[in-house]
Structure formats: structure tokens, C-alpha cells
Amino acid sequence: MSVLWPAVRFTVNGEVREVHAPPMKRLLDVLREELKLTGAKEGCGEGECGSCSVRMNGELVNSCLIPVLQAEGAEIQTVEGLAANGKLHPIQEAFLQCGGAQCGICTPGMLMATAQLLAANPHPNLAEIREGLAGNLCRCTGFIRIFESVVVAATRDSASATDEGAHDAR
């Protein structure tokens, strides 16, 4: 971190943070390197794989494609913001129960894409689940269990809990 760079302020998981970073530094790198939030992963670095997915101002975004300056003033939720008070989020519980995580690299992105989907559509059908998660690739190819996890998360009435931890602006 260098004070030579201008300050960028935003909220991460409900907490106001200020970083000094080159304005073109990717939000993903700021989260991981400056804020030590290493849940979001870099898979492809070009917006194709979704392993860096976070929620920003109520939308799902690829944090590898966002210059940190464009996050000024934003409300950001990372996978670290899902669990609350030492208790896993229902979406996380569902992924655990259904075997929705294998090697785990894609999992934070899958969880955030699921949180985004259920926030807008608490009871998605399979086609809607597939579309909501279409930008998130699992190289273990465990998609069926991932989709099942989303179904279970939705039936657990986790929709109401989804936005509890979201700290959305909207």
C-alpha cells in the first residue's frame, strides 16, 4: 500500500474501507492483496470463468474486470460476507450438504452467483438456475451437484436470509 496513490473508499461486507492503490488496479487484486479477502479467486482473468464473482451495488460482477476507481462509493459483498455471527449462510449449508464444492476454486463465485440469483428470484426453476450460474465454470465439472445445491438453498427459504448479509444499496 502506498500513500502516493489517491484514496478509494467503498464498503465491503458492511464495513467502510479505504485503500490507496493505482486507480487501474483490479478490484480483485485490491480485495485479495490490500484487504486480505482471498475468497474471490482469479481463474481466467478475463471475465469468462466467474471465480472472482462478487456482488457490487446489488449486481453480480467479475471483480477481475473492475478498476478499483470504479468501485468508489460502492457497496461490495464478497463470499466472506455470507456467513454471519459464526454461522454459515443457508446457501453455504446447501453446498456443503449436496457436495456442491469439489476442489473449491469456483465455489466462492458459485456462492455469490447463487446469492445474486436468489435475491432477485427466490424460487428459480432449473433453467433460471443454469442461466444465473452460466458465467461460473467448475473445472471439476460438478455442475449437477452445484445446481442441486441451489435448489436446496432455495427450498430452505434462504431467500430471506440472502439479502441479510448483502448490504445492498438498493
Add this chain to the structure above:
Amino acid sequence: MRGNAELHDLIAPGNLTAVLDLLAAEPGKWTPIAGGTELMVAFSAGRLNAPRLVSLWGIRDLRFIERREDSIAIGAGTTFLDLRKNAAIASELRLLARAASWIGSVANQSRATLGGNLVNGSPAADSSPALLAYDAEVEMISLRGRRRTLYAEFHTGYKRNVLAPDELLYAIHVPLRFARYRQYLRKVGTRRAMAIAKVALGATAMLEEEVVREIRLGAASLAPYPVRLRRTEAALIGRKPSRETADAAREVLLAEVKPIDDIRSTEPYRRRVAANLLEEFLLGLQREGRGA
């Protein structure tokens, strides 16, 4: 080589006038960046040739959808998610709504903008075939004023367009007069999400007494930039959609298109698929004609 953030400057003046001031003061020195879904990919790969960037993200004057009397005006900074959520777009510009659903994935649609898609100028741009079929106009803005041109005349070559160095794409105006036209849009790619089009064709047509009176064909990946297939269109005017008409139109199309040959597909494959899409549209018109 990874991109190095320290080698690029990025500023966010926050309003349209300030951005236009900057572009006028130092034309060609600043690269506008909206949602970043294109430029940040280049940045990450270390091939972003833009030392100074100016952010358009969050500028309200560029992000709007306005239903007017005979058109819908769409701000260049409107995201594809904005387009998908808009009731007027869904009901009155259904080809554009469908194209918006093709863009990448949810996380790309929340950031990628219609203006960015056009200014980037990929030959495979998802929104282009629909906008060409709808005879859309683009409006550009600079401190010198505003001007409009047909979108079909916006691209001038591979990743080249008519924007002056001090200009921004401001809005896209899509006429609503095609509501009763037959409409068609199909993209052929490797998978539904994320995949860039191998070929896409958009079309609108109006028939009178069973013959084609008006037709517009917008194509992606069939030339170095998105184009209207004007020779194929001309060959179809006054013709009755039929198997014979489709066969003849295929030949004209095959002579007209110059598909790109790249990592995603080959030129012969693209030619054949393009002809198949045109045939599908024309035979659909024929069926519709019979049913009417």
C-alpha cells in the same frame, strides 16, 4: 505479460461535460472506459495500449432508456442488464432484448454497455445484428455539438468507426416502425452463455401480397465489422418467399459475405451457417405467408 496498473492513469470526472472537456482539450489522448468488460481483459493480458483512461461508469447522462413517440432512445452507458429489465425494450424491441440476453453472463451484463459493444466494434458484436435490422441511428456528442448517423454507417473498418477523437457515442435511437414486420434473430456459437458468435443474423421484413417489399439483414462475423447485407436484401425485394427464392438468395449471400477466419470458426463454416440462417428466415416467411 500481465498488465501493470501503475503504467495506466485512470480518472473519473463523474459527469458528461467534464469528460467532453477533457476529450476536447487533449483529443486522442484519453481512452474512454465504461463497464470495462473489454478493456480490462486487454489490461489483464498486458495488451492495453491506453496510458490514460477516463471512466464513463456511473455517468447518469449516459445511462437512460426513453420511450419516445416513434423510437426508443438508449443512452450509450446503458448496460445489457438495464436493457433486459426494461419493459418497453422487451415488448417493442424484442430482437434487442434477446441479443442483450446473449451477452456473456449475468456478471458481464451488469457491466457491459450497449455503447461499449458498438464502439469496441467487434465483428461479432452481439447487439449489432438487431440494431442493423431495426435501422437504428447513433448519436454522437462532443463540445462541438451532437450529430446523428445511421448505425449501418458507424463502422468503417475492423475496429474503426466514425467517432472523432473528441467525441463520445451518446445514444442509440431505435425506431419503432418495425413492430408489424417479421423479425428474426439467431446466433450460432459454441454454447449459450459466454460464447462469442461464430455467426449471427438479424432480420426484419415486410411483405405485401406475399412478396417482400422491405427487408433488412444485419450480420455479425460475416465481415471485418457488423454489416447490412445490402446485395442480398436487394435480391429479395419483390420476390415471393419460397424454396427457389431461398436458394437464389443463398447464392447472393455467399457472394456478398467475407467472413472472418479465426480461432472460433473457419470462413467456409461461417459462410454455410450464414446461408442456412437466411434460408431459415425466408422459409419461415413462406410458412407465415401460407398461414395468413
